[in-house]
Amino acid sequence: MEAKPEPLEAERQATAEASALEARYGAASPHEIIAQSVEHFGVGGIATVSSFGADSAVLLHMVSQIDRDLPVLFLDTGKHFGETLEYRDALVADFGLRDIRILTPQDVLLSAQDPDGTLHQRDTDACCEIRKVEPLARGVEPFRAWFTGRKRFQAVTRSQLAAFETVGARLRINPLARWSTSDLADYMRSHALRENPLVAYGYLSIGCFPCTQPVKPGEDARSGRWAGQAKVECGIHLTGLDRSLNAAGH
Secondary structure (H helix, E strand, O other), rough: OOOOOOHHHHHHHHHHHHHHHHHHHHHOOOHHHHHHHHHHOOOOOEEEEEOOOHHHHHHHHHHHHHHHOOOOOEEOOOOOOHHHHHHHHHHHHHHHHOOOOEOOOOOOHHHHHHHOHHHHHOOOHOOOHHHHHHHHHHHHHHEEEOOOOOOHOOHHHOOHHHHHEEEEEEEEEOOOOOOOOHHHHHHHHHOOOOOOHHHHHHOOOEEHHEOOOOOOOOOOOOOEEOOOOOOOOOOOOOOOHHHHHOOOOO
């Protein structure tokens, strides 16, 4: 049996792999990025993470055209809008997706840190850690890479987003990184994709209901998340996920 590389060596290998893939496919179409990534990482090596949010239909539709059996990971935080859960089920049926994996917080962590469900009122970072970051770390652990629906236009923190990046020894792939709101709208329209019903009410980035508000005119798409706070990311796309994977020995 081939020995696994040491953690630092594995991270160096992942960085080199991401750089090579970015150089070759970083400017390619989303469809090509997805197709080449699925071929590169193989069956069981790659998944997609979806919030089933404002424009999640685009990436999921593309994935369904390439491989309907690709695992789709969904974080069920226990605090989603009902519309999001209904939208999830509708898109799964629309696209014939066959491997939906629901990731939930650990009961022991909820009991210890958020027994009454109000942690978000006191510490949003801690709430995201137990309801999103830790569950996603468990969810992606079996895979070498995963897709996300992140785009550069969504926030200043994503303005330089690459198609291929690393999280420790794994790769995170953003096929839609270079797409604009117009690109998304055109794709939704041309393929007659259903929209999350909350978008009609001004929710352009949709997370948990206690921490999500409609976006005000002129603000970026993620300004309705944790409004009034310096927080702009839940942590699953920052170093918190890497730390959670490492803490679990993954």
